[in-house]
Amino acid sequence: MLIQTQPDQIQSFLSDSSYVQGGHAERVVFPKDAKEAAEVLEAATREHNPVTVSGAGTGTVGGRVPFGGIILATDKLDHIKRIVREDAGGLAVAEAGVILSDLQQAVNSEGLLYPPDPTERGCFLGGNVATNASGSRTFKYGPTRNYVQRLTIALAGGDVIDLHRGELFAAADGRIRIPLSNGREIEAQLPSYSMPRLRKHASGYFVAPGMDIIDLFIGSEGTLGVVIEVEVKLLPKPEGLLSGVVFFASEEKLLTFVSEARERSLHSRQTSVAEDIDARALEFFDSQSLGFLRQRYETIPSAAVGAIFFEQETTPAREEALMNGWLSLLEEHDALAELSWFATNEPDQARLREFRHQLPVLMNEWFARHNQRKVSTDMSVPDKEFSGMLRFYEETLQADELRYTIFGHIGDNHVHVNILPRNDDEGARAREIYVQFLKRAAAVGGTLSAEHGVGKLKREYLQIFHSEQHLREMAALKRAFDPAGILGRGNIFAEEYL
Numbered sequence: 001m002l003i004q005t006q007p008d009q010i011q012s013f014l015s016d017s018s019y020v021q022g023g024h025a026e027r028v029v030f031p032k033d034a035k036e037a038a039e040v041l042e043a044a045t046r047e048h049n050p051v052t053v054s055g056a057g058t059g060t061v062g063g064r065v066p067f068g069g070i071i072l073a074t075d076k077l078d079h080i081k082r083i084v085r086e087d088a089g090g091l092a093v094a095e096a097g098v099i100l101s102d103l104q105q106a107v108n109s110e111g112l113l114y115p116p117d118p119t120e121r122g123c124f125l126g127g128n129v130a131t132n133a134s135g136s137r138t139f140k141y142g143p144t145r146n147y148v149q150r151l152t153i154a155l156a157g158g159d160v161i162d163l164h165r166g167e168l169f170a171a172a173d174g175r176i177r178i179p180l181s182n183g184r185e186i187e188a189q190l191p192s193y194s195m196p197r198l199r200k201h202a203s204g205y206f207v208a209p210g211m212d213i214i215d216l217f218i219g220s221e222g223t224l225g226v227v228i229e230v231e232v233k234l235l236p237k238p239e240g241l242l243s244g245v246v247f248f249a250s251e252e253k254l255l256t257f258v259s260e261a262r263e264r265s266l267h268s269r270q271t272s273v274a275e276d277i278d279a280r281a282l283e284f285f286d287s288q289s290l291g292f293l294r295q296r297y298e299t300i301p302s303a304a305v306g307a308i309f310f311e312q313e314t315t316p317a318r319e320e321a322l323m324n325g326w327l328s329l330l331e332e333h334d335a336l337a338e339l340s341w342f343a344t345n346e347p348d349q350a351r352l353r354e355f356r357h358q359l360p361v362l363m364n365e366w367f368a369r370h371n372q373r374k375v376s377t378d379m380s381v382p383d384k385e386f387s388g389m390l391r392f393y394e395e396t397l398q399a400d401e402l403r404y405t406i407f408g409h410i411g412d413n414h415v416h417v418n419i420l421p422r423n424d425d426e427g428a429r430a431r432e433i434y435v436q437f438l439k440r441a442a443a444v445g446g447t448l449s450a451e452h453g454v455g456k457l458k459r460e461y462l463q464i465f466h467s468e469q470h471l472r473e474m475a476a477l478k479r480a481f482d483p484a485g486i487l488g489r490g491n492i493f494a495e496e497y498l
């Protein structure tokens, strides 16, 4: 097994897209299969040596940033093992270190679709499972969880388990039992909280009455086990796609447009009548975001104060009717339709997706350049609370004269507010405002993180959403899988809980 110990070899594994500073580790190990990973974990448990699992490092909350011990890199677990076509879709089996864009391309060339699509496609499949990654298409297709059928996981004690969806469930009282190959079993108790009723939620362990135990590992941020291999469900590739970046001169009109597009899309899906519009993505850019993007895209209309990126799947027979459906909806809500951008072929669609991708990239560059700790929200709230929440964000930030952008997955009531402090004073104020936002989200039934997870960056804020008892219950659950507390130390909750 490849092991690297030189500082210049380790360096690139000490950070991620959160810019959490101070990461350090004694070595990086690169297992090639479950057995090698299990051996590393068994020895680390014996020695009480922390292990941080590393994917591609695109995570935004410091989850893979190590503070001591060993880095277990999944880079050598990089095989797509098979892609199988079935009647309605198919399945893919791939190792944890497969790059998402490679999997998507391979699946696409078989005429199939793997829906999860976090904006940053350089991430690894294992990282996606560990964070239950979402993305723009989550509005129609849900998060990574909805596609995971089987996981091979190496546990801290050196056991390897294979969990198939539909085989192992929690008991009604929340007890779970997982048999191990040596005849023993792991027994644990699920935490007592219930999940918020939201379209998206990615903070803390997933729990539900009688849940499938595979779901516990999805979104567990490298704290319960190392994902080695994943089987995912695939869908048939849509025949065609219509996408657009549509601009508005009034944010109020933009919001009514989104509400109607969402309602009609949900209705189309519930009734399975493919007559009306059915967005698979509804993504928001506020006026400050457009200001940033104008640096690279001069053709953004000067009158625009907001924009929506949408995607709609089509068939050749229905493309025109759907295009007309979107155009009349845009007209009804006074969009700047003439100045908006539409794409019906792959190269143009890739350009619109790139436009969407540029914004988080620009934000990350900004934080790095100004050497400021990132203040970036990831909350989602229930449908009826969204417009009030957006107003609260804007009024609070404008009253403080802080620079900011708001963008993201508006179809799921989930936008990212990036506060951009220009100096340390503004940085401190930005963090205070972030706490105000979190308290408001908690008060209206929202979540700390809808998709990026808690990691190390946001763990102190989980207390706003969970009682001390809930945090202790999460830690007790982790100890059942990882008695020495070696895995993903400091992710989700502070080490003192272990």
Ligand SMILES: Cc1cc2nc3c(=O)[nH]c(=O)nc-3n(C[C@H](O)[C@H](O)[C@H](O)COP(=O)(O)OP(=O)(O)OC[C@H]3O[C@@H](n4cnc5c(N)ncnc54)[C@H](O)[C@@H]3O)c2cc1C
Pocket: 016, 017, 052, 053, 054, 055, 056, 057, 058, 059, 060, 062, 063, 064, 074, 096, 117, 118, 119, 120, 122, 123, 124, 125, 126, 127, 128, 129, 130, 131, 132, 133, 134, 135, 136, 221, 222, 223, 225, 226, 227, 228, 360, 361, 451, 452, 455, 488, 491
């Ligand atoms: C520009 C940009 C845009 C983004 N947009 C989105 C978006 O739209 N939606 C979204 O959901 N995310 C988004 N992200 C966040 C990120 O891409 C996802 O969180 C992704 O799933 C992380 O995968 P990774 O391989 O990079 O994981 P890493 O960053 O390496 O690790 C993330 C966490 O998972 C753990 N982990 C990694 N691999 C494993 C494994 N095999 N077993 C167990 N634990 C593991 C790590 O320990 C860590 O806690 C974005 C990031 C960037 C930089």
